[in-house]
Amino acid sequence: MFAPLLDRIRGKLSHWANSLLSYAGKITLINSVIFGLPNFWGSSVLLPKGVVKKIQKMCKDFLWGIDAGQRRFVFKSWDSFCLPRKEGGVGIKEILSWNKSQLLIWIRKLVIDSPTIWVKWIKAYVLKGVDIWHFQLTSAYSWAWSSLIDCRDSLIQVTGSSSAAQNLLAQPDFKGIAYDLFRHKGSVFSQHKTLGDTLIYPKHAVIGILAVQNKLPTIDNLCRRGLVLINRCVLCKQNSESSDHLFFDCPFSANVWRVVAVWLRITVVTRWRRIFSWFKKYNKGNGCGKSLRRCALVCTIYHIWRERNKRIFQDVSSEPSTLIWRIKYLVFLRVRGNASAYGF
Ligand SMILES: [Zn+2]
Structure with a gap:
C-alpha cells in the first residue's frame, strides 16, 4: 500500500542526490519532499513504523551520502538531529509526530461536531452514540479508523486526560501545539x-x-x-x-x-x-x-x-x-x- 509513496520519495531524493547541495539545502529539500509528498498519506492514516523507518533511512542516506553501500558517517541520534534549532537540532520534522498531529484534524472534526457528511456518517454508523473519547476499538474496524483511535490514545497520553485533549483540539492552532506535544524534546540550546x-x-x-x-x-x-x-x-x-x-x-x-x-x-x-x-x-x-x-x-x-x-x-x-x-x-x-x- 505504501510502495508508491516510498517510490516517489526515493525518486525525488535520488534526483537531487548527486547535486552539490549544501547541508542546509538538503535539509530544506527533505522538509519539502517529506512533508509535501505524503500529505495525503500522512493526513489519512498512521504510517506504519516500518514505513517511517524506511523514509528516515532514505533521508539519512541523502543527507550524508553513500559510499560503496555504506553511509559515510552518522550522527548519534536522528531524533536529536531533528530537533528545532532552538534546541540544538537542524529543524527536520519527525515523521511520526508530524503524522499524528495531521490526523488530529479528523478527531477535531468529531469533537467540534463539524457539519460534514463524514462526521454525520461516523456518528451514525461507527460511534453510534458513544463519545469519541470513550469509544472502544475492536478488530472489526478499518485501518484508517484504527489509526484515528491510536492517535486519540497518543493524544490522551501526552496531554494527561481526555478533557485536556479536548481543550487542546478546541484551540485554533492545535496542529502546531500537537506536533510539539508528540515530538522528542531537547534542552534549550543556550546559543x-x-x-x-x-x-x-x-x-x-x-x-x-x-x-x-x-x-x-x-x-x-x-x-x-x-x-x-x-x-x-x-x-x-x-x-x-x-x-x-x-x-x-x-x-x-x-x-x-x-x-x-x-x-x-x-x-x-x-x-x-x-x-x-x-x-x-x-x-x-x-x-x-x-x-x-x-x-x-x-x-x-x-x-x-x-x-x-x-x-x-x-x-x-x-x-x-x-x-x-x-x-x-x-x-x-x-x-x-x-x-x-x-x-x-
Ligand atoms: Zn590547520
Missing part, C-alpha cells in the same frame, strides 16, 4: 539566540549549530568512527584536524578571524565559549550592529568550513583574503542600508 539571528543566512546557521556542538564530520570525528586513518588539517597541512583546531587554532583560520575581529571591533575569538560569553555580555538585543556581528560570526564559521571542504572535495583553495572579502560581501548584502557605518 540559539546568537546562532538564530534573523540576519544569518539559513545555511550558515545550520553549519554554525553543528560546528558549536562538534557534530560536523571533522577528520578527528571520522577517525573515531574508523572511516579515516590519517588525520591532517587540509588548511595548514601541519596539525591534526579537530573542531577547535579547524575553527580557531589553525593559522589559516586565525588569519581570517584576526581581520574579521578588527572589522567588527570585537576581541579576537579563540574558542566557542569565549564567543558566546562575549555575545552574552556585550551584544544583547537585536540592533543592526548586533545582528551584523552575529551574521558575520556565523558567516566566518561557514566559510572556514566551506574552504576546508573545497580543498578536500574539489582540490580548490583560496587565500584568507578571498574568504574575508566574501564574508564582508555577504554580510554587506544582508545589512545593505547600514554597511557604511561598519567600514565596508
Whole structure:
C-alpha cells in the first residue's frame, strides 16, 4: 500500500542526490519532499513504523551520502538531529509526530461536531452514540479508523486526560501545539539566540549549530568512527584536524578571524565559549550592529568550513583574503542600508 509513496520519495531524493547541495539545502529539500509528498498519506492514516523507518533511512542516506553501500558517517541520534534549532537540532520534522498531529484534524472534526457528511456518517454508523473519547476499538474496524483511535490514545497520553485533549483540539492552532506535544524534546540550546539571528543566512546557521556542538564530520570525528586513518588539517597541512583546531587554532583560520575581529571591533575569538560569553555580555538585543556581528560570526564559521571542504572535495583553495572579502560581501548584502557605518 505504501510502495508508491516510498517510490516517489526515493525518486525525488535520488534526483537531487548527486547535486552539490549544501547541508542546509538538503535539509530544506527533505522538509519539502517529506512533508509535501505524503500529505495525503500522512493526513489519512498512521504510517506504519516500518514505513517511517524506511523514509528516515532514505533521508539519512541523502543527507550524508553513500559510499560503496555504506553511509559515510552518522550522527548519534536522528531524533536529536531533528530537533528545532532552538534546541540544538537542524529543524527536520519527525515523521511520526508530524503524522499524528495531521490526523488530529479528523478527531477535531468529531469533537467540534463539524457539519460534514463524514462526521454525520461516523456518528451514525461507527460511534453510534458513544463519545469519541470513550469509544472502544475492536478488530472489526478499518485501518484508517484504527489509526484515528491510536492517535486519540497518543493524544490522551501526552496531554494527561481526555478533557485536556479536548481543550487542546478546541484551540485554533492545535496542529502546531500537537506536533510539539508528540515530538522528542531537547534542552534549550543556550546559543540559539546568537546562532538564530534573523540576519544569518539559513545555511550558515545550520553549519554554525553543528560546528558549536562538534557534530560536523571533522577528520578527528571520522577517525573515531574508523572511516579515516590519517588525520591532517587540509588548511595548514601541519596539525591534526579537530573542531577547535579547524575553527580557531589553525593559522589559516586565525588569519581570517584576526581581520574579521578588527572589522567588527570585537576581541579576537579563540574558542566557542569565549564567543558566546562575549555575545552574552556585550551584544544583547537585536540592533543592526548586533545582528551584523552575529551574521558575520556565523558567516566566518561557514566559510572556514566551506574552504576546508573545497580543498578536500574539489582540490580548490583560496587565500584568507578571498574568504574575508566574501564574508564582508555577504554580510554587506544582508545589512545593505547600514554597511557604511561598519567600514565596508
Ligand atoms: Zn590547520
